[in-house]
Amino acid sequence: MSLRRVPIAVRFMVLNGLVGFGLAAIFVGAVLWADPGGVGRLILREGGLPVIGLLWFFTGLTFGSVQIGAAVMLQDGRDDAPRGGRRQGVTPVLVPVRARR
Secondary structure, three states: OOHHHOOHHHHHHHHHHHHHHHHHHHHHHHHHHHOHHHHHHHHHHHHOHHHHHHHHHHHHHHHHHHHHHHHHHOOOOHHHOOOOOOOOOOOOOOOOOOOOO
8 A cells, every 4th residue: 555545644643653663762761771779670570571562552652642743732723724715894883882870
């Protein structure tokens, strides 16, 4: 299947989700390397590869969702300009209103 046949919204979400999973891999590697509070040693000694995989997967879901949300919010909206139709002038109508005391 060609990448050009995939709808642009799906491509946008998948690519930004992959960026989030890449950031999650860096984050999990940093946690294992920095070993805050001994959690890196604990994961490597007791859990091993399945625990690292689960940590990466669920952190990737979180980071991917945040990346997609940030990418959506940072779109500039230049493609949303009006593309046709007629402009109709609006003239304000002043209506007198009595003020009650």
